[in-house]
Amino acid sequence: MSDLVALTGEPLALDLLNTRPAAGDLLATAHDLRAWLELQAERFPEARDLAAAELGAADLAAVHAVRDRTARALDHARHGRRPQADDLDALNQAQRAAPAVAELAWDGAAVTTTRRRTGPPGARLAAWLAEAAAELLADPAVTRIRQCEADDCVLLFLPAHPRRRWCSAARCGNRVRVARHYQRHKPA
Template sequence: MSALVPLTGEPLALDLVNTRPANGDLLATPGDLCAWWALQAGRLPDAAPEQVTAADLAAVQAVREHTARALARARRGEQPAAADLAGINQAQSAAPAISELAWDGSAVTATRRRDGSPGRRLAAWLAEDAAGLLADPAVTKIRECEAHDCVLLFLPAHPRRRWCSAARCGNRVRVARHYQRHRAG
């Protein structure tokens, strides 16, 4: 994975889109995907496998591209392209979710799971999260980081939030402003 560590903690679909910072692709290889998956481990039903295939990576990258384009339009209140919505729907149907029933000794339990290769399952979980975010009225509140060299998206918990990360972009902008003030004086 790139030296740039991916941001995590936004809705999963935004974390996925944010793997495309201005300076590269954080999901360029199957190994990158495994590392990102491990970072998201607590948020996904499947544990990150040790290896994924190039086809698995392509499935996740396709969901990322469809999600990025659909979010770009939906956050402005515009209709996403039908092809992007269809791509997200197709990714979900490539590894359909079922509620698998089992007896645990005292009650029936239901566990949501998906069939298919690890990457197809991941792509389906991510597409499901993207579908939920796109259908949420909060989609119009998604913002792009205000740092001039950053393209990352975030869903602000506070209306005054301006940067994807206070520690990453916020500090950099504040330091640059401080330097400009003292240099001018």
């Protein structure tokens, strides 16, 4: 990834959108994509498997397409407007390209189920991200998603507290507070 560090910890679809900050693209190469997936692996075990897969330029393009469609659809949905049908269709198509199956197994004491996707790694990755986008877009909380209030930040977050204003208190909140302090105390 570039010098910027990806913001993680939001719903997966927002983490994906936040890979495109105001300047640059944190998913510029397949290597960047694998690094981002490794960051996601702690919360999403599927990310670990996908990070280990051989991902190339076509897979990266599929992820970019899901990210772009998600961004447009979310911009509409979070403002209470109807997303464009072609954006929703593209996200649905990405999911259909690698269907999820509830795979049954016996663990020695009980039947377990694990959700797995079929298809090549790039299609599985795009489907997984499109499914995360679908879940976010259909969630009533979508209208609570905010953009960071720092002047130079475009990152999105779902606030757990209604007074949250920044994507990250450490990232943007601190910069804003330092700038305000400087303005109050700068020499005349």
